[in-house]
Amino acid sequence: MAKSKARVKVPKSAKKGEIFQVKTLISHKMESGQRKNKKTGAKIPRMIINNFTCTYNGDMVIDCDWFPSISANPYLAFFVKADKSGELAFKWTDDNGKTVEKTASITVN
């Protein structure tokens, strides 16, 4: 999945207890396994990102299973409650078990 480019949008700082939004986007064609090769008629095998997780200082915030109905270049917006300054770690896993990881730091005051 070396070609997949991930982007995350996390505020630089937040007040303790504040609930802030995180937006994530990764480039991936999310081949559904339903499409056929127009010339040969053969089914194009499924190849999707099937799992996405976000941890905050090591604790799980959100853990998603994705199915082929998720659009290409999957987008996910969700919320995190500010607790301590630290790191948000994002991880996408595809059908081959390959992963893309990204981190963002946040200051909580």
Place this chain on the structure above:
Amino acid sequence: MTALSRRDVLRLSGAGAAAFVASSLLPNLAAADAASTAAAIKKIIGSKTLQQGRITLELPQIAENGNTVPVGFEVQSPMIGADHVKAVHLFAEGNPEPSVASIRFSPASGRAKAATRMRLAKTQNIIAVAEMSDGSVYMAKTEVKVTIGGCGG
């Protein structure tokens, strides 16, 4: 489960010219239906009773492009250790595979709200099922009209 009645299926199958055009573009696609969606939901919730309310779906009434339909939801919950939303499951009744996403939350989420984008093969019902930490399950259902289906073919 009255929410997934046979009447709904019949109503959907006659849901107008737009749906007809979309589905005729996908002739050989074995689409999921209300029954297989109900089975998928049952697999997750077991014998628990689905209740209405607490969960709201944000969807367009009409999706011009079925390849990327924005979908959002929010579950009313304090999101604390003793009382939080464990997971939300999204289903699309008319797609080849009804499951869209399963999103597991934690109290660190603060709010059981999320948004993503999904593919819709044709005009159909979208169902969200929320599992609470106390074991109760809630659902919401919304119909989306799709002009051009988005599952290849």
